[in-house]
Amino acid sequence: MDKIFRLNIKTTVIELFLVFIVFGLVGVLLLFLNALLGPKRTNPLKEKPFECGSPYLQKDINPFPVKFYLVAFLFLLFDVEVVFFFPWALVFRDMAGTALIIMAAYLAVLILGLIYAWKTGAFEWD
Secondary structure, three states: HHHHHHHHHHHHHHHHHHHHHHHHHHHHHHHHHHOOOHHOOOOOHHHHHOOOOOOOOOOOOOOOOHHHHHHHHHHHHHHHOOOHHHHHHHHHHHHHHHHHHHHHHHHHHHHHHHHHHOOOOOOOOO
């Protein structure tokens, strides 16, 4: 048993090393091809600073309101949290009652967070 375990670790380390070597070489190859096939002359228009499609240093550029960032952060938070449903669904039959209790507690925390964000006005776009 110990010999099989050591063999598996050796093959895993070798495979991991080969992956790093192959993708490292692919990265170097792509950099080389970019230098070889890429444009050689610069364009004066491309050398100018670019600010999100606005004319350079325009005075009337308004920043996004903070509410946008808050809603984006809440979306990201709840979107990432939903990812944990997939592993739970895979082990649900094996764990049955325990998995249901754990997911109920997890959903309770998510719902409380959603209620809190709603009550504090995080979703109001004023």
